[in-house]
Amino acid sequence: HITEDTSDLLQHVKFQSSNFENILTWDGKLESAPDTVYSVQYKTYGEGEWLEKEGCQRITRKSCNLTVETSNLTELYYARVTAIDGAGRSATKMTNRFSPLQDTNIKPPDVTCIPKVRSIQMNVHPPYTVIRARNGHQLTLENIFQDLRYHFNLRINHTYQMHFERKQRKFEFFGLTPDTEFHGTVMICIPNLFKESAPYECQVKTLPDRTWT
Amino acid sequence: GLKTLHLGSCVITTNLQGIxxxxSEIRDSVQAKDEIIDIRILRKTQFLQGTKPADQCCLLHHILRLYLDRVFKNYQPPDHHIFRKVSRLANSLLTIKKDLRLCHAHMSCPCGEEAKEKYSQILSHFEELPPQAAAVKALGELDILLRWMEEV
Structure with a gap:
């Protein structure tokens, strides 16, 4: 009995996760026949049952949002996709063990840069996630990662930049030259899990000094 | 950096981040070898955090002994890279275990009923599997153990 190799139907089944928004993605055959359909199942590691993801059964797109189904941060998960092409050939592939805590990427923070005459203030907005506590309260990254830090950086000129690391979301760089352009960045860092967001960047100019000298 | 673990009256410092x-460098390849995904050895009901502080030291001490005596010894690494990484992990856990043994020597690592009960549950999950499969699974669950320690 010769089993046909159908691995070309389905590749790279994996979770793409940012701030706990967990999207299952995969690739099909390069010249994937339009009539290839995909069905998604998921399960919690250590449990027996594979569960069908409603809304991702016999779909033609190559992604499926499993955020709700994988929202328990203390659990570990698997997902798998079954592809069936027009000729009835099928293939099933599974993800690696998915840990929301370890595997989610951190999005850049949302920041407001406020220029003053001799300083620039940077206010990071609360980094909300899609995760809710039992009481329905929306959790921020700070609630989830106790060791979360913000890295504030201000480039003064080509050779000199100021850098501060803090738990608080607000920081002000003082002692700046009025009416001058500066480049600021803010990153989120989670040392324990070696996570670092891409930087939020702002180009901002201090206000002119209108005081009489 | 270094993290201080308060396990009841036993206080030790360890480099959890380094471990x-x-x-994390071998996690995917080790976990991929664990094909029995219906079974989990370190389960939430035996959480370290949910354990009475006085019993935490004893529970962790026994779990580390299980890892050193029956996981790292039975685990057969597929290549030299994994072998080196696993050896370093084993040495790190051995260091923690030695610190816990010091606590034991100083009577600050008592074994109460809760620790004994939880450890026997973990052991029964472990022994449900053939030795080699159990070693692979337990090694793949090291991130669970690390998180237990981080959250203590």
Missing amino acids: RSGF
């Missing part, structure tokens, strides 16, 4: 970094 986690070492494990």
Whole structure:
């Protein structure tokens, strides 16, 4: 009995996760026949049952949002996709063990840069996630990662930049030259899990000094 | 950096971040070898955090002994890279275990009923599997153990 190799139907089944928004993605055959359909199942590691993801059964797109189904941060998960092409050939592939805590990427923070005459203030907005506590309260990254830090950086000129690391979301760089352009960045860092967001960047100019000298 | 673990009256300092970094390098390949995904050895009901502080030291001490005596010894690494990483992890856990043994020597690592009960549950999950499969699974669950320790 010769089993046909159908691995070309389905590749790279994996979770793409940012701030706990967990999207299952995969690739099909390069010249994937339009009539290839995909069905998604998921399960919690250590449990027996594979569960069908409603809304991702016999779909033609190559992604499926499993955020709700994988929202328990203390659990570990698997997902798998079954592809069936027009000729009835099928293939099933599974993800690696998915840990929301370890595997989610951190999005850049949302920041407001406020220029003053001799300083620039940077206010990071609360980094909300899609995760809710039992009481329905929306959790921020700070609630989830106790060791979360913000890295504030201000480039003064080509050779000199100021850098501060803090738990608080607000920081002000003082002692700046009025009416001058500066480049600021803010990153989120989670040392324990070696996570670092891409930087939020702002180009901002201090206000002119209108005081009489 | 270093993290201080308060396990009841036993207080030790360890480099959990370094251990986690070492494990993250082999995590996917070790976990991929664990094909029995319906069974989990370290389960939430035996959580370290949910354990009475006085019993935490004893529970962790027994779990580390299980890892050193029956996981790292039975685990057969597929290549030299994994072998080196696993050896370093084993040495790190051995260091923690030695610190816990000091606590034991100073009577600050008592074994109460809760620790004994939880450890026997873990052991029964472990022994449900053939030795080699159990070693692979337990090694793949090191991130669970590390998180238990981080959250203590």
